[in-house]
Amino acid sequence: MIATAGTVSPGSEPAPPGFPQLRLVLAVSLDGRLAPAEGGRFQMGGAGDRRVLEEAMAWADAALVGAETLRGDGSTCLIHGPDLLEQRRQAGRSPQPIAIAVSRSGRLPADLPFFDQPLERWLLQASPVSPGAAPAGFHRRLPLESWHEALAVLGALGQRRLVVLGGARLAEALAAEDLLDELQLTLCPRLLGGVHSWLPPQARVAPAARQGWRLVEHRVLPGEELLLRWRRGPDQGVSS
Numbered sequence: 001m002i003a004t005a006g007t008v009s010p011g012s013e014p015a016p017p018g019f020p021q022l023r024l025v026l027a028v029s030l031d032g033r034l035a036p037a038e039g040g041r042f043q044m045g046g047a048g049d050r051r052v053l054e055e056a057m058a059w060a061d062a063a064l065v066g067a068e069t070l071r072g073d074g075s076t077c078l079i080h081g082p083d084l085l086e087q088r089r090q091a092g093r094s095p096q097p098i099a100i101a102v103s104r105s106g107r108l109p110a111d112l113p114f115f116d117q118p119l120e121r122w123l124l125q126a127s128p129v130s131p132g133a134a135p136a137g138f139h140r141r142l143p144l145e146s147w148h149e150a151l152a153v154l155g156a157l158g159q160r161r162l163v164v165l166g167g168a169r170l171a172e173a174l175a176a177e178d179l180l181d182e183l184q185l186t187l188c189p190r191l192l193g194g195v196h197s198w199l200p201p202q203a204r205v206a207p208a209a210r211q212g213w214r215l216v217e218h219r220v221l222p223g224e225e226l227l228l229r230w231r232r233g234p235d236q237g238v239s240s
């Protein structure tokens, strides 16, 4: 994979030093759905997608995940690839990126398998947040009053590379504020129909984020899947 660290924000303004890079990573059907029409738990991608997901996780300091995805899936993605774990070990990084759950309600039942995963867990919670310690199972809770502020705080805490694991409403919130630097989509050979597109039908996308995406990686994966990665910012070439 090519290097992705940079100092230019997705919009026209340079990002402040230390502001995180955000890479949205999703497996989507050929018609851009995240899940079948009826919803529920669903395995979109195969082994090829799993590998590129883990590569993105290996790149990341932390992974943002929407509360509904966590409630639905029960747990979050872990890096299992021995080579990726070794890469992180050699770089002096934790085996897994920090998992940052994003929620307004804070409703993340304590019996979710997520709380037993070998991970550091943070909660990014929109106001109003009751004062006090982080809820059980979380190592840290940070307020989400504005995305810019919250991301600046994450950057200051050393979380400079963030993968965004979905779902659609979390992606929508970030696209609305032009905060996504990269889109990494695995196109999976399925046609699903229905309403669960990777940005909700009513999603608002910031004008600056509507164009200017450059293809920086494309890779045919096993199982008829195709990895496509676009970014906004300086030209860094294409790899396949």
Ligand SMILES: NC(=O)c1ccc[n+]([C@@H]2O[C@H](COP(=O)([O-])OP(=O)(O)OC[C@H]3O[C@@H](n4cnc5c(N)ncnc54)[C@H](OP(=O)(O)O)[C@@H]3O)[C@@H](O)[C@H]2O)c1
Pocket (backbone or CB within 6 Å): 025, 026, 027, 028, 033, 034, 035, 039, 040, 041, 042, 044, 065, 066, 067, 068, 069, 070, 072, 073, 102, 103, 104, 105, 106, 107, 125, 126, 144, 165, 166, 167, 168, 169, 170, 171, 173
């Ligand atoms: N194919 C894939 O790669 C992939 C990846 C991820 C998810 N999915 C699928 O996508 C579906 C879930 O997506 P979704 O759009 O329904 O839910 P989601 O984005 O995972 O989670 C939505 C929840 O996240 C919290 N949230 C989102 N944006 C927020 C913001 N700006 N401020 C504060 N909290 C915010 C809220 O939590 P509270 O309700 O707790 O307040 C909200 O209800 C599932 O079917 C899942 O399987 C697929």
